[in-house]
Amino acid sequence: MKSRKIWALKGIIVALFLLAAPSFGAAGEPPATVRIDSLSHLYDGIDFDHEMHVGVEEDCSVCHHHVFGDGVANKQCARCHSDSKGTSSVACRDCHVEEPFTLEHMMKIEADPNRYHIDITGLKGAYHLRCLNCHIEMDAPSECADCHERTDIGDRFYRSGKYAPTGGESGGHHE
Amino acid sequence: MSGISRRKFLKSTVVAGGSAAAAMSSTKSAFAMKEFEGYPDSMGVLVDLTRCIGCRTCEAACNKEHNLPEPAVPFDNFSVFDQVFHGGKQKRRPTEKAYTVVNRYETKAQGAPVYRKIQCNHCSEPACLTSCFVNAYKKTKEGAVIYNADVCVGCRMCMVACPFGVPAYSYDSALHPEIIKCNFCYDKRLKNGQPPACVEACPQDALTFGHRKTLVKIAHERIRSNHKKYVDYVYGEKEVGGTSWMYLSSVPFDQVGFNTTLQKHPILDNTKSFLGIVPMVLGIWPAMFLGFHLLAKGGKGEKEDKSKNKVEVHGE
Numbered sequence: 073m074k075s076r077k078i079w080a081l082k083g084i085i086v087a088l089f090l091l092a093a094p095s096f097g098a099a100g101e102p103p104a105t106v107r108i109d110s111l112s113h114l115y116d117g118i119d120f121d122h123e124m125h126v127g128v129e130e131d132c133s134v135c136h137h138h139v140f141g142d143g144v145a146n147k148q149c150a151r152c153h154s155d156s157k158g159t160s161s162v163a164c165r166d167c168h169v170e171e172p173f174t175l176e177h178m179m180k181i182e183a184d185p186n187r188y189h190i191d192i193t194g195l196k197g198a199y200h201l202r203c204l205n206c207h208i209e210m211d212a213p214s215e216c217a218d219c220h221e222r223t224d225i226g227d228r229f230y231r232s233g234k235y236a237p238t239g240g241e242s243g244g245h246h247e
Numbered sequence: 248m249s250g251i252s253r254r255k256f257l258k259s260t261v262v263a264g265g266s267a268a269a270a271m272s273s274t275k276s277a278f279a280m281k282e283f284e285g286y287p288d289s290m291g292v293l294v295d296l297t298r299c300i301g302c303r304t305c306e307a308a309c310n311k312e313h314n315l316p317e318p319a320v321p322f323d324n325f326s327v328f329d330q331v332f333h334g335g336k337q338k339r340r341p342t343e344k345a346y347t348v349v350n351r352y353e354t355k356a357q358g359a360p361v362y363r364k365i366q367c368n369h370c371s372e373p374a375c376l377t378s379c380f381v382n383a384y385k386k387t388k389e390g391a392v393i394y395n396a397d398v399c400v401g402c403r404m405c406m407v408a409c410p411f412g413v414p415a416y417s418y419d420s421a422l423h424p425e426i427i428k429c430n431f432c433y434d435k436r437l438k439n440g441q442p443p444a445c446v447e448a449c450p451q452d453a454l455t456f457g458h459r460k461t462l463v464k465i466a467h468e469r470i471r472s473n474h475k476k477y478v479d480y481v482y483g484e485k486e487v488g489g490t491s492w493m494y495l496s497s498v499p500f501d502q503v504g505f506n507t508t509l510q511k512h513p514i515l516d517n518t519k520s521f522l523g524i525v526p527m528v529l530g531i532w533p534a535m536f537l538g539f540h541l542l543a544k545g546g547k548g549e550k551e552d553k554s555k556n557k558v559e560v561h562g563e
Binding site for chain 1: 299306307310318321324442446455457464469472473
């Protein structure tokens with residue numbers, strides 16, 4: 073029973089994909105692909121075709137904000153970051169934390185009353201908000217399984233596939 | 248009017264005045280409680296409808312977290328969004344088998360549908376709690392409104408009192424029926440400082456967990472920095488005295504199933520002022536009417552007796 077509960081807890085931590093830092097070499101070349109699979113659970117990891125996406129969107133700041141120090145597309149961000157210097161790391165996970173709702177993280181954010189960025193999305197949220205919104209906008213694949221295959225644990229979590237309800241219950245809705 | 252009766256009347260008036268003052272002071276302290284604006288470290292969740300994609304992952308996470316019964320259809324089946332009840336007027340609601348549900352709204356303003364998650368909003372001053380005469384409900388300092396089935400007598404007053412129509416009742420259970428609603432994952436998560444299961448599962452960060460007072464700031468900042476996208480309103484910031492769960496939307500709230508006619512002060516306030524008068528009435532009225540009685544009896548007692556006798560004579 074206890075192990076089931078642990079599995080349940082694990083199941084709820086949905087595929088918090090961790091984007092490997094696009095490790096810029098001496099030449100500053102972006103990676104061709106980025107494996108997004110850390111913490112994948114309900115869904116398998118994916119090989120993000122970074123090279124292809126660079127071809128689709130030439131302005132890096134659309135995804136990477138101001139981290140390269142060469143301006144930022146978003147006007148709201150440009151108010152402060154139009155001439156910001158490049159940052160030492162450009163990985164998503166360095167700003168978008170895996171677990172944004174822990175008390176420790178909250179305390180860190182709230183410790184400085186003058187802090188502007190009190191609303192940074194978590195890593196999972198950052199990926200989906202960035203990827204999915206653009207995919208829908210550009211009519212690219214936007215179903216869950218279009219990007220990542222669901223695992224057996226995922227099927228059980230969604231009560232789908234071989235774990236689908238056997239019936240007998242009719243809606244279970246009471247007013 | 249005789250001197251004695253006047254003295255008696257004055258005496259009783261003084262008594263009445265004294266008790267009135269006492270009653271007033273106790274009423275004053277009762278009114279002061281009205282300013283309660285929720286616990287200072289109350290947690291909450293900001294639901295951003297512009298981010299929700301209707302994936303129902305929160306529903307699946309809730310089902311798993313609370314070991315709820317098997318759903319009628321898998322959580323990746325979106326035909327549930329077409330379900331309507333009461334002649335098409337009512338969309339899905341939380342039930343005894345689902346603490347939270349997501350509904351889809353096709354709105355005129357927006358090209359794409361808008362999805363809205365429903366669950367207990369965990370009011371700062373909950374009407375369910377104040378309506379319960381056996382104190383089965385509790386508002387915890389973390390912000391959760393939780394329910395104790397052991398003392399519940401099943402009157403279902405809370406279901407009537409809730410301004411959001413959230414509490415459900417397990418009618419199917421013949422022996423131990425109970426009220427069932429979202430408990431903010433209080434026992435397993437919230438009291439340990441962890442976010443509820445639905446928040447953790449949401450892939451879109453449509454649910455943001457945090458201190459309520461911080462969430463209010465975040466909500467207004469999202470509106471301010473993207474005023475073209477959002478309706479300039481945070482639903483739940485003021486409704487019925489404020490709720491722990493609040494909403495942001497890109498379409499007017501009444502178009503996506505919200506009750507926009509709710510009062511901005513706690514529902515308890517509607518009866519609080521009346522209930523505050525009760526001790527005053529109990530204190531003053533006996534003394535005041537005793538005074539009237541003594542006054543009337545002392546001054547007119549003999550005359551009344553005479554006229555009474557006359558009537559009796561006539562009667563014979």
